[in-house]
Amino acid sequence: MKDPEQSILRQISQRQQARAKKLQEMNPMLPTPHLDKLTAAIDNDKMPEAAKPALHNCITLYHQWVADMQAVHGSREQVVAELIDLFNQYKFHVDFNLIYSNQEDFLYRQKGQLKLDNSVIEEFLPHLVFKAFPELSNINLGPTKCFSAAYFKTSLNAQTNGGNLTIRTKDQDFAISKKLYVKSSHDASFQRSDSVETYLGYVTAECKTNLDKTMFQEATATANDVKSALPGAKYFLLCEWLDMTPVSTAPTDIDEVLILRKSKRIPSNVRKTFNTYAGRMKKADWYHEFLTSRPFSHEVFMRFVGHIESLISDEDPAENTVLEDGYF
Known part of the structure; x- marks a missing residue:
């Protein structure tokens, strides 16, 4: 008998893929490198099952982020300012909620290979230029x-x-x-x-x-x-x-x-404590403030x-x- 939770996750994934296809049809010129990394992470054989619900939730928030960016209008300065605000909000979710706060250490330890965080900027820049320079x-x-x-x-x-x-x-x-x-x-x-x-x-x-x-x-x-x-x-x-x-x-x-x-990287002696969930939780308030004070x-x-x-x-x-x- 199939696991009901896994069946629900597959249904969610199928709906999200259909939504992604519709999104690409609406904006065929804009690539989706971040969405591709999220999807690849879910399909990764080494990804712990316990981490996948957070990835599915992130894809839902991703689609909302893209929809919000598409709805932005105004002068070039207004468009850029609003897009950056939306980018800061979504990037914080990826950095803090998805990767840092996940109980599975795999997402944090392998973030350099998964590229879930740094692919956000690669996806954002086309939207920024597309909106600023129609x-x-x-x-x-x-x-x-x-x-x-x-x-x-x-x-x-x-x-x-x-x-x-x-x-x-x-x-x-x-x-x-x-x-x-x-x-x-x-x-x-x-x-x-x-x-x-x-x-x-x-x-x-x-x-x-x-x-x-x-x-x-x-x-x-x-x-x-x-x-x-x-x-x-x-x-x-x-x-x-x-x-x-x-x-x-x-x-x-x-x-x-x-x-x-406009900031330097966290020192290595601090970063090394982030490799475990317990270590990350001890510094959670500090890291939250570190990110939000450096948008x-x-x-x-x-x-x-x-x-x-x-x-x-x-x-x-x-x-x-x-x-x-x-x-x-």
């Missing part, structure tokens, strides 16, 4: 494999259609990008050719929960690839908590590092939005304007 409705938003280089895998004697055109891409946690089709041929008529599809990232961002020196160095290399592929592109490093001594981005191709909570900053997000706005309004200089101003 004129970008025909642009790809969200996690994307973006073009970083092109090369030809061929030799003088090789028989290829177009030099065996090959591209290298880089996974970007967030990108404002356009689909790009590239074709090469040894024939001027292009009757025999090589072709590839990719995305050009005009704004790309790496999203980190905790930014340390190694991550910063890796981002520096990625930013160089981004700018080499598209010199006018913008590359940002977004982190929730700072875990390194700040250094200048001037000698790098990183446009800016944005510390979304995601409206100011920092508005700065990010401002960078996007300046890129959208950036136009090629007209000769008469340049001569009038005396510079370009």
